[in-house]
Amino acid sequence: MDVYVLSQIVNGLIFGLIYGLIALGLTIIFGIMRVVNFAHGEFLMLGGYALYLFTVTLGLHPLIGLPLSMASVAAFGVLTERVLLRPIYTTRIERPEEYAIILTFGLSLFLQNGALATAGAYEYTPNSFWSGSVPVIGDLWLSGDRLFAAAMAVVLILATLLVMYRTWLGRALMATAQSRVGATVSGINAIGMNMTAVALAGLLAGAAGALLSPIFLVYPDVGVVPVVKAFVILVLGGMGSIPGAVIAALILGLVESLGSVYISLAYKDVYSFLVLIAVLLIRPYGLFGQKERRA
């Protein structure tokens, strides 16, 4: 296999892992709250700006800046839940899903334009996690930042799976996703689970944003394209399915890079949608989809 094809496959997997971080958060929020977070791309953007703030403005080491950026976005997520999303669950509003769509869509526009107004239409470059390049296999070299991003994404995805499948908290989150009333009568605070879900998703989106920012820089609409891919992954994997999101993310990353190699680079962003259409025709509920529950 020549180096170009190999490098595309490796890059595809790396982006698959990063998409996985974004999609996992989106999936957790959707699974527990039945809310599609259209502002998720802006959570990612905030992660990038936060890394810039911590590493360049405040001069901290990027390895300290990363957890701080993640925590900042998680805190923002919690604030969003507390102020904007909680009324869906605590008051009797008609059509809660539509309310949530309009709300998160508005938040997305607000954050993009807020970034434009405060930081300007410039690209910011946070400090690198790992500058320089490293040989990976044979003649294939990769930038340190890409490798670091991939490694961190693997760690965070595994940690998320561990929390979801091996802890009481994860069990409670899944229980809340499957029956809110059942969770409540078992003594689980379902509203608290909403907050936990958004915080977890904020950590993951913040990480994705911070990890990508030294590679692709950060600007107001940096989150738009990645989040669209995360939506594709969400549907591809089956709405609300956690393993589905991880596997679909890797498939998407690979399809994009292999399509670029063997068909045309120009249509890179199209291949994922072709896969999505094909999957929806054969399995309309996605690869790992489950029966529906509503908010």
Next chain:
Amino acid sequence: MLVVENIVAGYVEDVDILHSVSLEVRKGQISSIIGPNGSGKSTLVRVICGMLPARQGEVRYDATKLSGTPAHRMAELGIAYLPQERTVFPHLTVEQNIELGGWTFRRDGARIGKMLRKVYAQFPILAERKNTKGGDLSGGQQKILEIARALMIEPNLLVFDEPTVGLAPIVAKEVYDTLERLKAEGMTVLLVDQNVREAVRIGDHVYVLELGRNKADGARDAFEGDLHALIKDWLQI
């Protein structure tokens, strides 16, 4: 044990479902609430268990004021609430479902294990099917699973809303037998039921609601004779 005083409540602004309802559940007894459709039975237990705030009135549980207590705190207080709708976690196994009933003492692994064994001993069918997904059980088995999950906290008070609605008669009998067995073990039960005959048969004290108000109440013996007349009156024939 449980005192409900002059509760006024409803779902939509300015529309009261309960106009003023009072009742008392005595320790070690089964208290049944009966009444025709729309009499406010389910609304009343939703208020008692914190799922719906009361507009007026008060609910007390021993010395604790329950009004204003969020629903998820009831388990800590020893109150188990079994709503009318299905609340099994369909994609978790039977065992995971039951374990989650012990959420409030999740840090005490020994107690979780002990209670799990106790619950399995009471409901052997669940032990047999412990690795089955909750959603794959039959309707009756799901109801049994909900009861088992609720018993994990060793509740002092069981609030049970329409336990047998939609169940086959033979399964319904099993549910009622379970309730009687729990009562024999000292459990206090508040039962809401459309199955008037059964509710009166196993109830020590019966409350009748009509259009969100107390219509009558009394010990079982007083009702058994009048049952026919009562139902006739509801049906207005």
